[in-house]
Amino acid sequence: MGVHRCRKCAADSVINMPQHKLALCGEHFLAWVEKSTFDFIHKHRMFEPEDRVLVAVSGGKDSLSLWAILLKLGFHADGLYIDLGIDDGCGYSKRSVDYARKFAQSVSPAAELHVVDVGALYGKTVAELAARRAGGRKKLCSVCGLVKRHEMNRAARELGYPVLATGHNLDDEAAVLFGNTLRWEVEYLVRQAPVLPSGEHGLMKRVKPLARFYERETAAYAIVSNIDYIEEECPFSKGATSIRLKESLNSMEIGSPGTKLNFYFSFLRARKSGIFPGCERPALKACEKCGQATAIPGLCAFCRLTDPEIASGRENDGQEGLPGLENASETDISRL
């Protein structure tokens, strides 16, 4: 930092991006990120100026930067914080929501923050829901992902936002792509994209407007913009495969700047050009309990996870498969 000069104004740069052969000062870096995000949104037809967008915020650099950028670009963007009840001994979720609230106050009344408290709504935190299942941390991360996807979609649907935006950056996307490629999981590969279209039964459109930025770029955006964000990663992410995947890609990136960018975008081009035929998404059904879209008949994975009767049945017989659906109780679920 500071060694290179800004390409635009020759001031000291705050960031050098070898993959773009581009160094920029603070002011021009912010403008570059915002313009690039706008172009990316436009190119991938993520949403239009008149659309209300719900931004899933975690209190971290990516999602708060995303929210800030969308507001700066003049979009109507509100925030959604899903309180997963994660506690590292000093209230990780509680501290995270404080960052989201603080940011929301700084942009009020132009934007508002919605908060979903999973523990209050469903009687158990994510860690408690995951504890019912074998598999340790890996299972916890997958349960957490399931809960977030379900609740994000429900919130967007019930609050009337046609589009959900998440703060996934290029390092996230490239790591997921790398993981799926290491196992050649074609059914996952075919569905990875910066835009996941809406579908039947209230499946909302999901978009990733920051998918073209490296993690260090979204971090730089937050820092240069004076956005206060939670710096610690989720306490459960230690040793996660995603971190090793990122490290592995980063070591390739150091030897050859642009590796991650090329990996993701050459994949998107190959995907668009029609590799992976015959991997169409199965027709979606409505969950018999929550009504949201699901690929499996009867109850969706989230309702099977959170239903007390099914959960206790699973505990008793130790099965991981589909529980008997006729046992599913039709209890009411609190809404936002």
Added chain:
Amino acid sequence: MGVHRCRKCAADSVINMPQHKLALCGEHFLAWVEKSTFDFIHKHRMFEPEDRVLVAVSGGKDSLSLWAILLKLGFHADGLYIDLGIDDGCGYSKRSVDYARKFAQSVSPAAELHVVDVGALYGKTVAELAARRAGGRKKLCSVCGLVKRHEMNRAARELGYPVLATGHNLDDEAAVLFGNTLRWEVEYLVRQAPVLPSGEHGLMKRVKPLARFYERETAAYAIVSNIDYIEEECPFSKGATSIRLKESLNSMEIGSPGTKLNFYFSFLRARKSGIFPGCERPALKACEKCGQATAIPGLCAFCRLTDPEIASGRENDGQEGLPGLENASETDISRL
């Protein structure tokens, strides 16, 4: 080593293979490698007991192990050494061929070694051929690969071997796959397999019987079998992308044993199941000079590289593209 006991006989093991959850003593390890190679050859229909096989040997652990294994399994396997004239100041190619010759003597008269001297045949070593082109080491590696493929095929064809076998191990194959995946080079991905079939105009079948073994397994095979091999890598390989790709995959492997194996074999399954449509190999033509199969009309890449007139024309106009084919001289080429 030595900490685990052999799965078969409870003796001290010489190798533990976490990806297979298998530790074996020297004797049972050799038997396991040989049996696994036989099964792999059979499963992928590489060749039949009556086929004469030409093994491309470099003097390294993989190719000499391959030759030894094929002979042990009772196949009729002869060796081919291509002297590329690589000199690291102490005669890398000269030292390498000595290892190949020494092994050949140990198996004579059951098998014989053919040697092709590129410098003597074409008037220039690989380094001299590559020096005509811009691009440094990367270009040298690509020229070297081109020369080896051309000369291997020519030797097999002229000496009457229907099958060429190379010593590529899983680390080699996984690294190439990773490199092609990082750029999503679909036209290369579609052609990566342990068996490359024969084709028109004398394109010989090429097989990789060791593609299921980790590099440390082929090294262990050579060591346990007392095969003397050249330990140094090619002096030009320093800093090669292939080495970084291998390191990157190795770091994933440490965290999750079997990563490389799953990466390669899940790819082969996905490839077989018909991803990558519309990427058929273009119809091959016969090179107007050497008569070997080529995808480009006129002269093949090897003949354009080695033809003195074309080469000097390229030097003069500095073009990297196809030179004017009407200028190609029809000089005679020495044969094996």
